[in-house]
Amino acid sequence: MDIEKASEIGFCFGVKRALKILEETIGEYGKVETLGPVVHNQQVVDRFSQLGARAVDRPDQITGSVAVIPSHGVSPDTLDELASRGLKVVDTTCPNVRRAQSAARDLSQAGVWVVIFGDPLHPEVKGILGWAGHKGMATLDSVSITHLHDLPARLGLLSQTTRNPAQYVAFVDSIASVVLSKIDELRIINTLCNITKRRQAAALELARKVSLMIVVGGRNSANTRCLAEMCSSTGTETHLVETAAEIEGDWLKGQRAIGVTTGTSIPDSVIGEVMLKLDGMNHRGQS
Numbered sequence: 001m002d003i004e005k006a007s008e009i010g011f012c013f014g015v016k017r018a019l020k021i022l023e024e025t026i027g028e029y030g031k032v033e034t035l036g037p038v039v040h041n042q043q044v045v046d047r048f049s050q051l052g053a054r055a056v057d058r059p060d061q062i063t064g065s066v067a068v069i070p071s072h073g074v075s076p077d078t079l080d081e082l083a084s085r086g087l088k089v090v091d092t093t094c095p096n097v098r099r100a101q102s103a104a105r106d107l108s109q110a111g112v113w114v115v116i117f118g119d120p121l122h123p124e125v126k127g128i129l130g131w132a133g134h135k136g137m138a139t140l141d142s143v144s145i146t147h148l149h150d151l152p153a154r155l156g157l158l159s160q161t162t163r164n165p166a167q168y169v170a171f172v173d174s175i176a177s178v179v180l181s182k183i184d185e186l187r188i189i190n191t192l193c194n195i196t197k198r199r200q201a202a203a204l205e206l207a208r209k210v211s212l213m214i215v216v217g218g219r220n221s222a223n224t225r226c227l228a229e230m231c232s233s234t235g236t237e238t239h240l241v242e243t244a245a246e247i248e249g250d251w252l253k254g255q256r257a258i259g260v261t262t263g264t265s266i267p268d269s270v271i272g273e274v275m276l277k278l279d280g281m282n283h284r285g286q287s
């Protein structure tokens with residue numbers, strides 16, 4: 001049975017950059033605290049915890065002198081709070097997330113009400129909404145916008161960076177078809193991450209070729225869940241796993257080919273373990 005990796009796999013540019021900055025910061029200051037996990041991968045968080053990076057949930061839990069902003073960014077309120085406490089702030093926000101934050105800020109400053117296509121509970125989305133001065137809302141459901149009692153006269157749409165492009169287009173379409181005749185202005189900004197788009201396209205191409213897809217990534221990672229949904233939508237059996245240990249021999253029975261893709265926070269070591277486990281199961285004839 002063939003086992004094939006997607007052409008785009010492993011850490012993305014934004015995660016590599018964030019981890020490099022974190023490593024340098026630990027090298028310079030020793031112990032640091034990150035606001036939330038620096039990336040959405042427990043193994044990576046554990047490794048950096050051993051090096052001296054402690055993850056905290058809220059700014060008031062920071063007890064040291066150095067605060068590291070994770071790759072998915074934070075709101076300006078949080079940055080202000082950290083600055084007011086006199087902390088050294090090291091910002092690893094991905095430039096693609098920064099672009100979405102700037103778009104939200106610019107729209108809001110221009111008096112446009114901001115709608116973010118994204119999970120309202122995701123830290124990246126909360127941060128972007130903060131950059132809009134909380135003048136807007138985040139949702140994955142267009143109906144919550146089209147059924148608003150008081151539609152703002154000027155609406156701006158943007159997306160969480162890691163969302164599925166086809167779903168964003170459908171979201172924009174369904175809002176535009178209802179609100180365009182009722183409001184003065186509708187602005188649409190493309191804040192999707194190109195790296196995520198390429199990775200999703202590569203995963204889809206592979207999912208259409210194979211009979212089983214293994215998606216490796218954190219269950220709390222938006223881009224990983226999105227990859228798994230897309231692979232599954234092709235009709236190919238798809239399993240999301242966080243580590244090689246979760247792969248079950250039964251999944252390989254009767255399959256003709258296996259494809260492997262990963263979220264953007266997965267280190268090469270975990271990919272290696274997954275490939276080793278699949279190869280071992282394949283050779284032992286558990287397929």
Ligand code: SF4
Nearest residue numbers: 012014094096161193
């Ligand atoms: S997936 Fe895209 S937006 Fe997210 S950290 Fe990676 S490069 Fe940045």
